[in-house]
Amino acid sequence: MRNRPTTRPVRRRSAASRAVLPLLGTLLVSITVLATAGCGTDTDNRSLTVYSGRSEKLVGPIFEEFEAVTGVDLQVRYGSSNDLALALSAEGDKTRADVFLSRSPGPAGYLDDLGMLAPIDAAVLDRVDPDDRSPDGTWVGFAGRARVLVYNIDEVPVAELPASVFDLTGPGYRDMVAIPGSNSSFQDWFTVFRLRNGDGVATKWLDDMVANGARFYPKNRAIVEAVGRGEIRFGLVNHYYNHQEVAANGDAQRSANHGFAEGDDGGLMIIATAAILEQSDDKKTANQLLAHLLSNSQQRYLTDTVFEYPLAIGVEAA
Numbered sequence: 624m625r626n627r628p629t630t631r632p633v634r635r636r637s638a639a640s641r642a643v644l645p646l647l648g649t650l651l652v653s654i655t656v657l658a659t660a661g662c663g664t665d666t667d668n669r670s671l672t673v674y675s676g677r678s679e680k681l682v683g684p685i686f687e688e689f690e691a692v693t694g695v696d697l698q699v700r701y702g703s704s705n706d707l708a709l710a711l712s713a714e715g716d717k718t719r720a721d722v723f724l725s726r727s728p729g730p731a732g733y734l735d736d737l738g739m740l741a742p743i744d745a746a747v748l749d750r751v752d753p754d755d756r757s758p759d760g761t762w763v764g765f766a767g768r769a770r771v772l773v774y775n776i777d778e779v780p781v782a783e784l785p786a787s788v789f790d791l792t793g794p795g796y797r798d799m800v801a802i803p804g805s806n807s808s809f810q811d812w813f814t815v816f817r818l819r820n821g822d823g824v825a826t827k828w829l830d831d832m833v834a835n836g837a838r839f840y841p842k843n844r845a846i847v848e849a850v851g852r853g854e855i856r857f858g859l860v861n862h863y864y865n866h867q868e869v870a871a872n873g874d875a876q877r878s879a880n881h882g883f884a885e886g887d888d889g890g891l892m893i894i895a896t897a898a899i900l901e902q903s904d905d906k907k908t909a910n911q912l913l914a915h916l917l918s919n920s921q922q923r924y925l926t927d928t929v930f931e932y933p934l935a936i937g938v939e940a941a
Contacts, residue, residue, distance in 0.1 A: 670696040671721040671908055674711060676704025676730065677895060681929055689915045695908055703807065704730040711900070712737055721903035722912055724895065727811040731762040731896045741901045744910045750917040755894060755934045764894035765916040766925045767932035769862040770812050771880040771890065773850050779857070784881045788889025791835070791857070792828065798836035801846040801858035808843065808861050811893050819888055844868075851878040859889070863930035866941075870930075894934065 675682060679701050686697050700707070700720075708730035711718055723740075725731045734740050740761035748756050748763055755764035772791075774784065785791060791800050803809045817825035838855060840846045846858035847865050851872075862880055869876045883889040897916055899909040915921060922933040926941045933940060 669694070669905065669908055670698055671903075671905065671912060672719045673697055673699045673722045673724065673912070674707045674720045675699055675701050675724040676707050676726050677724050682724065684924065685916060685921050688921070689912055692915070693908075693911065695911075697912075705807075708733050711739060715739075716902055718900060718902050720900050721905060721909045723898045723900060725762075725898070726807065726895055727893050728757070728762065728764075728896050729811065729814065731898045732757070734898065734900075735759070735761045739901055741899045741903065741906055743899060743913060747910055747913045747917065750914070750936060751934045752936065762896045762898040763913060763917070764896050764934045765913075765922075766895045766929070767892045767934055768808065768895070769882070769890060769892045769932065770808075771860060771862045771865075771882055773847050773858045773860050773865050773878050774881055775850050775853055775856050775877055776879050777877050778853060786884040787887045788859070788883055789828065791837075791859075792831035793835075796835060796857065798838075799856040800832065800835070800837045801840050801849060801855045802832065802837050803841065803843050803846060803858075803860065804839040806842055808893065809859065812891055815891055815893075816888050847878060851876050853877070861893075866930040892932065895931075 673686070679699070683699075686699060689695065690697055702710075704725040704727065707723065708725070711720060711723065711734055714720070718739075723731065723734065731740070735757065742760050743756075743763055745760075748760050751764055755767075756762065772785070772788075783795075785796070790796070813825065813829070816828075820828075840849065840858070843858075843860040843864045844867075846855075846860050847868050849855050850858050851868060865876075865878055865880050868878065897913050899906055899913070903909050917935045919935065919938055922935045922938040925931045926933045926938065930941060
């Protein structure tokens with residue numbers, strides 16, 4: 624399954640572009656999300672089937688709010704984004720799925736290449752920057768996770784933090800860096816890293832990391848915990864895990880995030896995507912669900928509670 628190079632370096636948007644949400648956009652989203660709430664007969668007995676590659680812990684509250692607002696019943700199947708995309712391809716035109724959520728653009732791009740995705744309404748697509756949706760309008764991003772280097776604040780001076788992910792192969796970082804080698808988010812990042820730099824460069828970087836004593840952990844959170852207790856000095860993780868640990872443990876959490884230099888591939892942001900299946904017989908309601916994901920309230924939930932980056936225009940990061 625190929626991952627399209629839509630994952631990108633974290634960029635700093637101007638205050639003007641993100642501080643003000645145009646009034647027309649606000650009205651369009653409000654009408655789209657809430658229209659069914661005022662017309663009970665439109666949503667009586669309606670249901671959508673959602674295949675979600677984002678976990679129930681992350682997106683379950685968003686689905687519950689949508690059901691409460693619209694009266695639409697959501698039947699959700701959770702699983703790995705790759706596994707769900709493969710299941711959808713096997714089901715083909717017999718699938719009962721209406722909406723597919725993926726942790727990254729790759730699985731959605733795979734289904735798009737098979738012709739299984741429907742165009743998304745313009746009002747939904749316009750909620751995000753063009754960089755955060757597919758060129759043909761068949762998937763849209765709704766949250767971002769940046770790759771960062773987490774470090775132990777008691778053992779690592781800020782002046783010694785690296786500018787590039789390539790620096791980590793040097794002798795100054797021998798036996799000091801943790802990698803979640805089997806984790807899906809690391810694999811998403813490495814796929815795009817390979818596409819941007821070529822197989823030779825990417826493979827050499829990974830081989831050099833292994834030769835330099837990089838330690839492998841199964842999950843991002845395990846790395847953040849290990850760094851916090853001084854078991855290892857550095858780790859490559861998604862940004863929000865350290866935010867969550869600091870929120871839970873306060874000053875007892877002895878770790879912090881470091882962002883690589885602007886444009887460095889170590890700081891790529893992976894966007895979670897939403898798409899509508901071509902076989903859906905209720906694309907109108909499916910678009911309402913996508914609009915709900917991109918509504919101000921749900922973007923604030925993803926930002927303030929989950930600590931991901933919002934993608935809707937006008938919603939500021941925490």
